[in-house]
Amino acid sequence: MDASFGPEQAARWIAVPGPADDKYSRGVVGFVTGSARYPGAAVLGVEAALRTGVGMARYLGAGRPTRLVLQRRPEAVTAEGRVQAWVVGSGQDPDDVDELTAALRERALADPVPTVLDAGALSFAGRATGTRVLTPHAGELARLLGRDRAEVEADAAGAALEAASRLSAVVLLKGHTTYVADADGGLLSAASAPAWTATAGTGDALAGILGALLATHALELEADPGIAAPLAATAAVLHGLAAERASGGGPFTVLDLCAELPATIRSLLAG
Ligand SMILES: NC(=O)C1=CN([C@@H]2O[C@H](COP(=O)(O)OP(=O)(O)OC[C@H]3O[C@@H](n4cnc5c(N)ncnc54)[C@H](OP(=O)(O)O)[C@@H]3O)[C@@H](O)[C@H]2O)[C@@H](O)CC1
């Protein structure tokens, strides 16, 4: 049986800065995302993280995605430095990234902080040294498990649990209902998103939201890595609620969804 996770639960997992906080104590999220083929995914992840609220978003990558990220978000820092959670793989093919990006990806995976493994980084989960949170869609999870996509879709919760146990990871399986499974058999589900959310790039934004939530809970995660699961479910709820606001019953763009994140969070915090 899964526990349904909604706005009330998500509200408890928003880190509110206090007077003594600075940008580093709030949390730095690092991105090794995007590629020559999919530079837009880099922009969407950084945009979503900044709109979720974080001390700093650090983006490391090749020239073109870096330029696009800076053009959209000049507050992004593109120099190396400390990071409390990584987002790796959105907008990348596992074996088709440039040398610099591959080296940055290796460094991120070797950093023992919580790491979101999305899209092209899913197959590197075994190499990640920090708490792992995988964010596959059903097609990607089928590939990871060596199953048919139809089989995964027929028992999405079971497939997420199996992958979480096999990979000692938190697995967030995307879909109309999003399942979050942990390696101990825990299962959460979130279903706040309208079907209009099925549009290219919304998954890249979800990875950014999740990275921001992990970075802003770095100390708590160090003490209890088990909270990665409710944080992942919180990302799915925020993403779904922001999508609902952006949609209002119709289509929307991924940047529209990102623009609704601050108001979504304000409303959760106001209760
Ligand atoms: N603006 C940008 O830069 C964007 C960049 N992006 C980046 O593109 C890269 C490729 O990602 P991708 O998900 O498009 O393809 P891929 O990994 O080949 O999928 C494998 C197979 O899975 C299936 N499948 C697909 N979606 C499914 C779903 N939701 N639920 C269930 N099944 C689904 C489908 O199977 P089929 O339908 O063919 O049977 C497909 O053939 C990745 O790095 C991503 O970050 C995108 O985020 C878009 C915006």
Ligand SMILES: Nc1ncnc2c1ncn2[C@@H]1O[C@H](COP(=O)(O)OP(=O)(O)O)[C@@H](O)[C@H]1O
């Ligand atoms: N039918 C649906 N209803 C609600 N949300 C959906 C639906 N289909 C997909 N989504 C959501 O849209 C996002 C799509 O992510 P993903 O498949 O990774 O696409 P992309 O790689 O193009 O960003 C996920 O957050 C997923 O939960």
